[in-house]
Amino acid sequence: MSGLARDRDFYVAPLEPPPSRRPPITEVGPLGWMRANLFSSKVNSVATVITAAFIVWFLWMFLSWSVRSAQWGVIYNNLRLVTSGLYDRREIWRMELTAGLLVFLSGLGFGVWGRLPRSTFLVVLFVLAILVVVPVIGAQVPQPTIYVLVEPQRQPAGFVFVGLKGQEVSFTFDPLTDPQDATERLVGFVENQSRTEWSTQAFKVRAGEVDLSQYNLAVSVRLLDENGKAVPPAPGSASGQFVANPAGGTLKYILPADDWYVLEVRRDDFVNGGAGGNQGYAWLRIRGVEIFPSQEAAAQQRIEQYGAPPSVERALFAEEAAYRFEGARTFGEFISLQVRPFFNHIALPCLVGAALFFDAWVIGTLGKREKWVRRAALAGWILAAPVILILLRGFEGARVLPLVPTSVWGGLLLTILLTVVGITASFPLGVLLALGRRSDLPAIKWTCTLFIETVRGVPLITILFMAKQIVPFFASALSNMDLTVRMMVGVTLFSAAYLAENVRGGLQIIPHGQIEAARALGLNPLLTTTFIVLPQALRAVIPAIVGQFISLFKDTSLVAVVGLFELVGIVDRIVSGQAIYRPYQREAYIVIAIIYFVISYAMSDVSRRLEQSGAGSIRRL
Amino acid sequence: MSETKSPEPIIICRNVNKWFGNFHVLKDVSLEVMPQEVVVIIGPSGSGKSTFIRCINRLEEHQEGQIIVDGIELSHDVRNIAAIRSEIGMVFQQFNLFPHLTVLDNITLAPRYVRRQPRRVAEELALQLLERVGIPEQARKYPGQLSGGQQQRVAIARALAMQPKIMLFDEPTSALDPEMIKEVLDVMKELARSGMTMLVVTHEMGFAREVADRIVLFDEGRIVEMGTPEHFFTNPQHERTKLFLSQIL
Numbered sequence: 001m002s003g004l005a006r007d008r009d010f011y012v013a014p015l016e017p018p019p020s021r022r023p024p025i026t027e028v029g030p031l032g033w034m035r036a037n038l039f040s041s042k043v044n045s046v047a048t049v050i051t052a053a054f055i056v057w058f059l060w061m062f063l064s065w066s067v068r069s070a071q072w073g074v075i076y077n078n079l080r081l082v083t084s085g086l087y088d089r090r091e092i093w094r095m096e097l098t099a100g101l102l103v104f105l106s107g108l109g110f111g112v113w114g115r116l117p118r119s120t121f122l123v124v125l126f127v128l129a130i131l132v133v134v135p136v137i138g139a140q141v142p143q144p145t146i147y148v149l150v151e152p153q154r155q156p157a158g159f160v161f162v163g164l165k166g167q168e169v170s171f172t173f174d175p176l177t178d179p180q181d182a183t184e185r186l187v188g189f190v191e192n193q194s195r196t197e198w199s200t201q202a203f204k205v206r207a208g209e210v211d212l213s214q215y216n217l218a219v220s221v222r223l224l225d226e227n228g229k230a231v232p233p234a235p236g237s238a239s240g241q242f243v244a245n246p247a248g249g250t251l252k253y254i255l256p257a258d259d260w261y262v263l264e265v266r267r268d269d270f271v272n273g274g275a276g277g278n279q280g281y282a283w284l285r286i287r288g289v290e291i292f293p294s295q296e297a298a299a300q301q302r303i304e305q306y307g308a309p310p311s312v313e314r315a316l317f318a319e320e321a322a323y324r325f326e327g328a329r330t331f332g333e334f335i336s337l338q339v340r341p342f343f344n345h346i347a348l349p350c351l352v353g354a355a356l357f358f359d360a361w362v363i364g365t366l367g368k369r370e371k372w373v374r375r376a377a378l379a380g381w382i383l384a385a386p387v388i389l390i391l392l393r394g395f396e397g398a399r400v401l402p403l404v405p406t407s408v409w410g411g412l413l414l415t416i417l418l419t420v421v422g423i424t425a426s427f428p429l430g431v432l433l434a435l436g437r438r439s440d441l442p443a444i445k446w447t448c449t450l451f452i453e454t455v456r457g458v459p460l461i462t463i464l465f466m467a468k469q470i471v472p473f474f475a476s477a478l479s480n481m482d483l484t485v486r487m488m489v490g491v492t493l494f495s496a497a498y499l500a501e502n503v504r505g506g507l508q509i510i511p512h513g514q515i516e517a518a519r520a521l522g523l524n525p526l527l528t529t530t531f532i533v534l535p536q537a538l539r540a541v542i543p544a545i546v547g548q549f550i551s552l553f554k555d556t557s558l559v560a561v562v563g564l565f566e567l568v569g570i571v572d573r574i575v576s577g578q579a580i581y582r583p584y585q586r587e588a589y590i591v592i593a594i595i596y597f598v599i600s601y602a603m604s605d606v607s608r609r610l611e612q613s614g615a616g617s618i619r620r621l
Numbered sequence: 622m623s624e625t626k627s628p629e630p631i632i633i634c635r636n637v638n639k640w641f642g643n644f645h646v647l648k649d650v651s652l653e654v655m656p657q658e659v660v661v662i663i664g665p666s667g668s669g670k671s672t673f674i675r676c677i678n679r680l681e682e683h684q685e686g687q688i689i690v691d692g693i694e695l696s697h698d699v700r701n702i703a704a705i706r707s708e709i710g711m712v713f714q715q716f717n718l719f720p721h722l723t724v725l726d727n728i729t730l731a732p733r734y735v736r737r738q739p740r741r742v743a744e745e746l747a748l749q750l751l752e753r754v755g756i757p758e759q760a761r762k763y764p765g766q767l768s769g770g771q772q773q774r775v776a777i778a779r780a781l782a783m784q785p786k787i788m789l790f791d792e793p794t795s796a797l798d799p800e801m802i803k804e805v806l807d808v809m810k811e812l813a814r815s816g817m818t819m820l821v822v823t824h825e826m827g828f829a830r831e832v833a834d835r836i837v838l839f840d841e842g843r844i845v846e847m848g849t850p851e852h853f854f855t856n857p858q859h860e861r862t863k864l865f866l867s868q869i870l
Contacts, residue, residue: 516680517717521731521783522707531730535721 066590071327074584075591077144078574082591085410085565090164091394091402095413096349098388100356105380107357111364112377146286146323147186148265148316149194150219151201152279156265161289161318162306163255168234169288171223171263172250173242176281177215182206189291189323189580191316201281217280218243218268223253226260226310243268248282260309293578294321325580385424406484410565412595414484418491418556418566423549425492430499431538435529437504448500455497461558463490468562487559495552502544506537539611546607550600567592631656631691631787631818632677638685639672646672647683648842656786659819661829664839665865670822673839674789677820678709691786707735710780714792716772718764718779724751725760728779736783743782750778754808770801774808781812788812790821826869830854838862 026032038048075082084095150156163169182205204210219242223231231253233240238249255261263286269278292298316322367373394401409417436448455463467490468483510533518528538545560569571592575585632654639647646669654660662670675681676688679695679702688695690705719727728747732738751757754774764772773793780788790809794802806828813819813832823829829836829850836853838846838861846859857863
């Protein structure tokens with residue numbers, strides 16, 4: 001076909017079309033994508049470079065702050081509170097069991113139903129990873145060490161704390177005899193006066209004014225119960241008598257009961273011939289003891305639970321006002337003090353979880369041809385919600401599963417609980433309201449419209465207050481209802497009204513021909529709605545519905561205003577209520593933001609996958 | 622086309638009147654259709670022919686007159702409507718397949734949930750019907766994956782799955798590409814030859830001439846002329862018919 005001009009009047013293409021060739025390398029692949037999208041014009045190139053520079057700068061700033069100076073201990077030390085609130089710490093195993101159950105069901109579902117719901121299960125697993133595996137760790141995360149200085153200027157005070165039966169506590173007596181000790185960084189709760197005193201002394205040591213090697217301290221340490229009776233130390237423990245040489249040692253105890261305890265530290269001046277000769281500094285490192293809040297209400301609660309604290313001359317209470325939290329400062333400390341212990345703690349639960357998931361997956365895959373396996377998987381998921389609720393809540397007065405009232409559930413557990421209940425209850429309600437609003441019967445139509453418009457016209461916070469205050473006023477039967485349950489009702493009604501409008505939008509786009517075709521086939525209105533209208537309408541509004549669910553998830557934080565401590569509420573209480581963590585609000589809220597973001601993003605990812613999966617993605621009306 | 626006709630008409634319409642608001646759509650329409658008869662309804666757009674056949678399965682309500690289908694009079698009684706709808710199959714201009722269901726599910730939905738047939742029985746019948754309309758290999762696909770002609774044939778199979786006594790066709794080929802019209806008409810011809818009672822609204826004059834027992838011309842909401850194809854195409858009486866045929870042929 002050379003010489004177009006000569007052949008222009010008459011041209012016949014060869015019988016075989018020319019073979020398809022690959023496009024040039026600069027047009028496809030990552031290179032082609034960058035050329036087409038990032039550097040398509042001068043303006044675009046400049047914008048790309050500036051944006052990239054800003055992102056790099058921002059990430060650098062954030063990462064260097066988060067590694068070098070942030071104190072993530074505020075979350076790490078409070079993981080149990082953040083994840084489960086005031087849920088009884090002796091009953092944490094119930095959350096572990098819940099985690100195991102859900103992981104098993106996820107694996108089973110993954111095996112039985114295969115590809116389509118996979119992303120859903122992955123999200124469930126992810127939420128679990130945060131929700132339940134972490135509290136398991138949270139229960140095990142050791143309390144930071146408490147530092148109290150034993151010094152010549154002050155008589156040591158009796159250290160007063162609350163312990164539980166079976167709890168392991170240890171007290172290490174650590175003499176400061178090496179000049180290196182003056183540069184050691186303390187990580188944990190440092191008693192305020194000890195901190196002031198030691199920082200002065202450490203400065204003098206570094207300046208050469210004080211010689212630590214002139215150590216000559218005799219001290220005896222013992223643990224007393226509330227009545228002043230000595231608690232026997234655990235096997236392998238040091239004796240409790242510390243004289244200059246041998247200098248240090250660790251006392252271990254396994255506590256015999258839930259009660260107050262006093263650690264008595266006595267300077268044995270007689271050993272060294274009077275106070276003048278008994279000289280030197282030593283740290284008392286206390287491990288396994290929980291620092292408790294200083295507020296009056298908390299103190300009152302302790303008195304109700306454990307009785308009045310023992311009267312000790314010069315008592316040093318294990319309460320937050322007397323201490324300051326000191327955390328990591330360098331990258332190495334960050335890794336060794338915060339990252340490594342964290343991974344050490346999650347290693348075992350994660351391993352167990354993975355094994356459980358794998359087993360269930362194998363069972364599901366092998367058994368998916370069997371009808372009873374499929375039925376069992378489905379039944380398991382349907383029964384999961386009530387079983388878990390009962391498991392976590394327990395029964396009044398029961399010995400095996402004692403009641404853990406929902407009013408003490410908190411943190412992420414409460415957030416997820418409100419979200420899950422809100423979603424599962426508001427979805428059917430919202431669909432019914434949407435159908436009702438389109439009903440031909442005016443009574444139903446007007447009722448639904450009135451409800452939807454009223455709820456949509458009122459802020460959520462008002463509805464929550466109404467649920468708290470006004471509902472019991474109107475219906476005395478409801479006044480005994482748990483506050484948490486009332487909040488669930490409030491959140492559900494609010495979400496249902498918005499959901500109804502979203503669903504109505506979906507109902508409106510169904511072509512009338514679909515309904516006519518169904519009617520012409522003899523389907524009654526119920527069948528038409530169930531099989532023809534709703535499946536299409538709901539699929540069309542998946543993004544809007546999931547968007548509503550995401551805002552429901554975020555809106556649960558508002559229950560904090562009526563006195564429930566979900567994720568935001570409990571963290572707010574930690575950083576504003578506990579004196580020792582007050583300087584670390586930034587870290588706390590960043591962690592919260594990350595948790596919210598990841599879960600929300602996972603939900604919208606599921607929505608995208610749902611949209612793309614199945615029949616709806618290839619339809620053409 | 623059919624040789625033996627039972628004396629009782631299966632559809633009787635007497636002086637049917639219908640209004641959309643103030644607009645008088647159907648004016649004193651009277652028509653009787655015998656079992657196994659194929660009646661083709663033609664006429665200009667807006668003449669009320671679609672509205673008329675939609676009245677027969679009560680997708681539209683008529684306000685005056687009588688429509689009796691298979692001995693049951695159409696009224697507000699819901700049970701009557703349900704009974705009649707399962708006797709009448711309908712095929713729409715826009716196919717109206719259910720896009721979220723596979724071809725097989727489209728066909729078996731009504732038999733399974735209205736007729737309460739077991740899934741296996743319904744699917745067996747559906748596959749036979751797909752064979753009959755010539756697309757058995759498309760059973761597992763979704764409507765969006767089929768061509769227009771294939772979709773319309775699925776729609777016919779879906780209507781037939783309820784084993785109706787009467788089939789209504791509302792311009793079944795009007796939304797199709799010219800290449801696909803024939804495959805749908807072939808299915809309809811086969812159906813007519815098998816003895817199905819059919820009411821067909823169409824602009825396909827070739828089909829009308831070949832298959833129809835009777836042709837009805839609608840204009841401005843009334844029946845203008847009615848007769849056999851020979852009468853209609855060779856010796857039309859009414860001026861309106863002559864005008865219509867001159868424009869369309």
